[in-house]
Every structure is written in structure tokens, then in C-alpha cells.
Amino acid sequence: xxxxxxxxxxxxxxxxxxxxxxxxxxxxxxxxxxxxxxxxxxxxxxxxxxxxxxxxxxxxxxxxxxxxxxxxxxxxxxxxxxxxxxxxxxxxxxxxxxxxxxxxxxxxxxxxxxxxxxxxxxxxxxxxxxxxxxxxxxxxxxxxxxxxxxxxxxxxxxxxxxxxxxxxxxxxxxxxxxxxxxxxxxxxxxxxxxxxxxxxxxxxxxxxxxxxxxxxxxxxxxxxxxxxxxxxxxxxxxxxxxxxxxxxxxxxxxxxxxxxxxxxxxxxxxxxxxxxxxxxxxxxxxxxxxxxxxxxx
Amino acid sequence: xxxxxxxxxxxxxxxxxxxxxxxxxxxxxxxxxxxxxxxxxxxxxxxxxxxxxxxxxxxxxxxxxxxxxxxxxxxxxxxxxxxxxxxxxxxxxxxxxxxxxxxxxxxxxxxxxxxxxxxxxxxxxxxxxxxxxxxxxxxxxxxxxxxxxxxxxxxxxxxxxxxxxxxxxxxxxxxxxxxxxxxxxxxxxxxxxxxxxxxxxxxxxxxxxxxxxxxxxxxxxxxxxxxxxxxxxxxxxxxxxxxxxxxxxxxxxxxxxxxxxxxxxxxxxxxxxxxxxxxxxxxxxxxxxxxxxxxxxxxxxxxxxxxxxxxxxxxxxxxxxxxxxxxxxxxxxxxxxxxxxxxxxxxxx
Numbered sequence: 001x002x003x004x005x006x007x008x009x010x011x012x013x014x015x016x017x018x019x020x021x022x023x024x025x026x027x028x029x030x031x032x033x034x035x036x037x038x039x040x041x042x043x044x045x046x047x048x049x050x051x052x053x054x055x056x057x058x059x060x061x062x063x064x065x066x067x068x069x070x071x072x073x074x075x076x077x078x079x080x081x082x083x084x085x086x087x088x089x090x091x092x093x094x095x096x097x098x099x100x101x102x103x104x105x106x107x108x109x110x111x112x113x114x115x116x117x118x119x120x121x122x123x124x125x126x127x128x129x130x131x132x133x134x135x136x137x138x139x140x141x142x143x144x145x146x147x148x149x150x151x152x153x154x155x156x157x158x159x160x161x162x163x164x165x166x167x168x169x170x171x172x173x174x175x176x177x178x179x180x181x182x183x184x185x186x187x188x189x190x191x192x193x194x195x196x197x198x199x200x201x202x203x204x205x206x207x208x209x210x211x212x213x214x215x216x217x218x219x220x221x222x223x224x225x226x227x228x229x230x231x232x233x234x235x236x237x238x239x240x241x242x243x244x245x246x247x248x249x250x251x252x253x254x255x256x257x258x259x260x261x262x263x264x265x266x267x268x269x270x271x272x273x274x275x276x277x278x279x280x281x282x283x284x285x286x287x288x289x290x291x292x293x294x295x296x297x
Numbered sequence: 298x299x300x301x302x303x304x305x306x307x308x309x310x311x312x313x314x315x316x317x318x319x320x321x322x323x324x325x326x327x328x329x330x331x332x333x334x335x336x337x338x339x340x341x342x343x344x345x346x347x348x349x350x351x352x353x354x355x356x357x358x359x360x361x362x363x364x365x366x367x368x369x370x371x372x373x374x375x376x377x378x379x380x381x382x383x384x385x386x387x388x389x390x391x392x393x394x395x396x397x398x399x400x401x402x403x404x405x406x407x408x409x410x411x412x413x414x415x416x417x418x419x420x421x422x423x424x425x426x427x428x429x430x431x432x433x434x435x436x437x438x439x440x441x442x443x444x445x446x447x448x449x450x451x452x453x454x455x456x457x458x459x460x461x462x463x464x465x466x467x468x469x470x471x472x473x474x475x476x477x478x479x480x481x482x483x484x485x486x487x488x489x490x491x492x493x494x495x496x497x498x499x500x501x502x503x504x505x506x507x508x509x510x511x512x513x514x515x516x517x518x519x520x521x522x523x524x525x526x527x528x529x530x531x532x533x534x535x536x537x538x539x540x541x542x543x544x545x546x547x548x549x550x551x552x553x554x555x556x557x558x559x560x561x562x563x564x565x566x567x568x569x570x571x572x573x574x575x576x577x578x579x580x581x582x583x584x585x586x587x588x589x590x591x592x593x594x595x596x597x598x599x600x601x602x603x604x605x606x607x608x609x610x611x612x613x614x615x616x617x618x619x620x621x622x623x624x625x626x627x628x629x630x631x632x633x634x635x636x637x638x639x640x641x642x643x644x645x646x
Binding site for chain 1: 463
């Protein structure tokens with residue numbers, strides 16, 4: 001096919017898709033108008049008139065729906081980013097121990113990965129929250145001279161207050177994802193040919209040095225695709241927050257749909273938010289991947 | 298990359314078609330139900346006394362009996378029902394998408410929900426007059442709303458409850474921390490586990506939840522009533538015929554109680570009406586003459602079918618919420634008007 005022909009078909013495809021989309025959107029709007037709901041985003045500026053248990057920035061029920069949604073988004077980001085960091089740390093540690101020489105740790109970590117990966121996340125979250133945090137009686141479990149205080153009100157760390165909803169979600173998501181990340185790490189390390197291990201050993205380089213300087217750099221590129229998909233899953237899984245009473249963007253959307261009846265608009269907002277977040281995660285991981293590839297050459 | 302984007306857009310387009318398509322555009326919902334020979338009824342399934350799944354998988358409760366009455370009126374058989382358990386947040390979307398025919402799920406009638414510019418539903422007459430309340434532990438020392446300042450309160454999200462508690466505390470300028478769960482069972486668990494000092498819901502639901510507690514007597518429902526909660530069945534606002542059928546089925550239940558027509562004496566009453574041409578209003582009510590049923594797309598004797606299947610409103614109430622039931626709630630506002638309650642039926646003329 002000549003180049004011009006190719007371009008022509010590309011343009012045809014663009015118009016085709018856009019036209020198709022236009023017809024559908026128009027159809028949707030007509031249907032919504034017919035059923036009396038209409039399609040607009042004007043309600044976003046109206047006062048939300050519900051309060052939130054957690055909000056990183058000042059918020060009151062007289063603020064707008066848009067601001068309430070933004071608070072939900074901040075809450076979501078808070079738990080996603082902190083879980084992402086915690087899950088990576090735990091996952092990497094477990095992954096290393098899984099391929100390490102110590103057979104005791106190998107068995108323990110294999111058990112950990114099996115149990116965590118074979119049980120549903122929702123049940124794990126409920127377990128962390130209702131059985132874990134809320135069942136701590138007499139209001140205090142661990143109290144170390146004002147440094148850490150774990151109670152059924154949540155965790156207090158250096159004066160930083162984390163609610164039990166946030167803590168349960170943070171632990172639940174991190175531990176769940178860490179098992180998958182550990183498998184990614186294990187797979188990455190095992191993808192390095194055995195010859196590499198034999199090579200550095202024969203050069204008299206210590207196990208620790210060899211692992212850090214020879215094996216890890218070669219395993220890194222194999223980590224990235226697996227890690228990216230685990231991070232995307234983690235972000236999406238955070239919407240299970242609603243089951244344990246954490247005010248994330250999905251939970252707030254739920255309340256707004258109930259109050260305004262704007263289900264279509266709310267879901268569009270929700271879909272777009274997660275699309276943007278996950279595209280950003282993919283982009284950042286892509287940049288990391290490229291920089292790793294550069295250092296190898 | 299561009300190709301991938303196109304596929305994404307196309308997939309989203311398909312999703313929109315799903316939203317937009319409305320099959321059976323020209324056939325009314327009422328005829329659709331009759332043609333299908335089955336009523337799809339949205340319920341909660343988690344509230345003892347209103348709709349609860351029994352050990353054998355069957356549904357029981359006031360909301361369930363109302364569904365049965367609708368099926369008896371529309372199809373003529375109260376057993377031809379498919380129950381769909383729904384969460385508070387799912388329920389309205391389930392009607393708008395046509396997944397269910399109607400909702401009989403302790404839903405509060407409000408302007409926003411009933412209106413063309415809001416949720417776009419239409420409501421049948423109220424089947425239970427409720428009010429929102431607060432439950433606390435007896436030994437907590439909390440005796441009124443004022444004592445709940447700065448305390449956490451467990452509340453179900455996606456309900457009018459959530460808005461009422463906020464309005465009440467806002468109007469009293471009392472700060473509080475709402476802990477929102479998606480489902481009543483989680484609200485109860487959060488409250489029992491001590492995450493919040495109080496839980497709020499309709500007083501009937503609080504009573505129902507408390508009936509399942511190990512130490513039911515250790516919990517008290519505060520005297521403060523935060524709101525009016527008239528609970529009513531609902532259907533799609535654009536389905537006039539179905540709405541009429543539902544409205545007059547509920548009125549029939551109430552009218553039957555007003556006239557002392559019960560499940561056990563309905564056959565005699567029909568005979569009585571047939572033999573006595575002078576009993577004009579009874580004959581119209583039971584469909585012997587007058588042709589009232591036809592006017593709303595039902596059989597003329599739909600009232601007979603309904604009462605045979607479920608009994609009158611009072612019988613439904615006693616079966617599910619009466620003194621001898623598992624969830625006893627005093628009738629109070631839910632008496633018929635002649636006994637000082639709010640239930641009254643317009644004339645069947």
C-alpha cells in the first residue's frame with residue numbers, strides 16, 4: 001500500500017471513530033433528557049452538604065461538590081502513594097528472601113506469598129479493619145512513649161494521626177500488592193542466567209557484592225513491566241476503600257450519586273480520574289525504564 | 298500508541314451504547330412484566346422485618362410482601378417474582394437501566410428522588426412511616442444529641458440518613474465525625490466494635506438490627522427523631538401505567554383493612570358482593586362490576602388476587618412487624634386513619 005493511501009485510511013478511521021462517538025454521545029444525551037435527568041456538570045458548584053471524616057485540606061459541608069470530590073481524590077492519592085511505597089519495600093524484601101540462601105526464610109516467604117495471593121483482597125481488607133484494628137480492646141495495643149501508639153482509633157506515629165480506616169486500607173493494600181511484587185522481583189532475579197552467578201563467584205567477588213553489583217542491575221529491566229502492572233492494580237484496588245469506611249473518591253462519588261442522581265456524570269469523572277492517574281503511573285515507569293536502559297549501554 | 302488510543306475510544310463508545318440503548322422502547326413496562334410472566338423486584342435482603350433472606354433462601358418481610366402484592370395484581374400470581382438484593386447506592390441506577398421493574402426497598406420518598414430533574418422516579422403510596430434515630434450503648438452516658446458533640450457516628454453512605462445527620466448537626470452547630478460504610482451490616486459491625494459512639498439509621502432499622510445483638514438490652518435508641526422517613530415503593534418516572542398499578546395496589550391493601558376484608562374472609566366477601574347488587578362500593582372494590590381494574594391495565598378482580606396472596610395491610614404488618622414477630626415495632630403512625638394512624642385510601646370509584 002502506498003504511503004498516501006495509508007494516510008487516507010488513517011484519516012478515514014479518525015473521522016469514522018469520532019463520528020461513531022458523536023452519535024453515541026448524542027444518543028446518550030437525548031436518552032438522558034427524555035428520562036428527565038439531562039446531562040450537565042452545573043451541579044458541581046452547588047454545596048455538597050455532607051461532612052467528611054478525613055480531609056487533607058480545610059473542608060466544610062457548605063463547600064461545593066467539586067471541592068468534596070477533590071478531597072476524595074486527595075484521600076485516594078494519599079493511600080495509593082503510601083501503599084505504593086510500603087508495598088514496594090515489603091515486596092522487594094520478601095522477593096529477595098524468596099530467592100536467598102536461607103531455606104527457613106525461603107519457606108516462610110513462599111507461605112506468605114501463597115496465602116496472600118490466594119485470598120480475595122476485599123476479605124483481607126475487612127479482616128484488617130474489623131478483626132484487626134477495630135477489635136483492639138481497651139483502646140491501646142502498642143504504646144511506646146509517644147512514638148507509636150496503635151489503638152482502635154488508628155495509628156499515632158510521631159504525633160501524626162492515621163485513622164483506623166486509612167491504616168487498615170494502607171496495610172491491606174500494601175500486603176496484598178507486596179506478595180505480587182515479591183513474585184515480580186523473584187522472576188526478575190531468576191531471569192538472570194546462572195552463568196552470571198558462577199562468573200562473579202569465580203572472580204572471587206563476595207555474594208553480597210555480586211548480588212548488588214552484578215545480578216540486580218541485570219534484573220532491573222525485568223522488574224519494570226511487572227511492577228508497572230502491579231502499581232496500576234494497586235491504584236484501582238484502592239476503590240475497595242468504601243467497604244471499610246474510608247472516604248476515597250469512589251466513596252464520595254457514591255454519596256454524590258445518591259444526593260444528585262448524576263450517575264453518568266459521576267462515573268465519567270471517576271473513569272477519567274483513574275485513567276489520568278494510571279496513564280501517569282505508566283508514563284513515570286516508562287521514564288524509569290528508559291533511564292535504566294541508558295545506564296546499561 | 299495512536300492505535301491503542303483508538304481502541305480505547307472505541308471501547309468507551311461501546312460502553313456508552315450500553316448506557317444509551319433502551320430496548321423495548323415502544324412497549325410499556327407493565328405489559329413487559331405481564332408478557333415476561335415474572336416481576337423483577339429490587340429489595341434490600343438485609344433488614345429483618347422488611348426484607349430478609351431466610352435459611353431456605355426465600356425472602357420474608359414487609360417490603361417482600363408488598364412485592365408479592367404487586368405480582369398478584371399485575372400477573373395474578375404472587376410467586377412469580379425474581380428478587381434482586383440491592384445496596385442503597387445501586388438501587389436507583391437499577392431502575393433507570395431497567396434491570397429491575399420496581400423497587401420495594403425501604404426507600405424514603407423525597408422531592409429529589411420523585412422529581413423529573415432529580416432521580417426521575419415515581420413513588421407508590423407510603424407503606425411504612427419511619428423516622429431517623431440514633432442508637433448508643435446504655436453505659437456510654439449519652440442521653441441526647443447534645444452529648445454526641447465531637448463523637449464519631451457510624452452511618453450508611455448513599456442514603457437520606459447521611460444527609461439528615463449532617464443537617465441536624467449543622468443546624469445545632471455541633472461538630473461530629475461521620476464514619477461512612479456502604480452497607481448496614483458494616484455500620485452495625487463498626488458500631489459494635491466501638492469505632493463509633495453511636496450509629497444512625499431509620500428507627501425501624503435500628504430496632505431490627507438490635508434484635509440480632511447478643512445483649513440487645515445494653516443498647517438504647519435515643520428519643521430524638523431526626524427526620525420524617527416515609528418509606529415507599531418506587532418505579533421509573535416515565536412508566537405511568539406501572540405507577541398507576543402500583544399506587545392502587547397499595548391503596549387496595551389499605552382499603553381492605555379499612556373495610557375489614559382479610560385473607561380468610563375474602564372468598565365470603567366476594568360471594569356477598571355477587572349476591573347483593575345493592576352493595577355498590579364493595580362490588581366495585583372487588584371487581585364484580587365497575588371495571589376499575591381495566592382502567593389501570595389490570596384484571597378487574599385484581600384486589601381479590603392481592604388479598605388472597607398477602608392479606609390486607611394490617612395482616613402484612615402483623616406478620617412481619619407485629620408483637621409476635623421477630624422484629625416487633627409498635628404500629629404508631631402506621632395504623633389506618635380511623636385508629637389514629639396515617640394510612641388512608643382514596644375511594645375506589
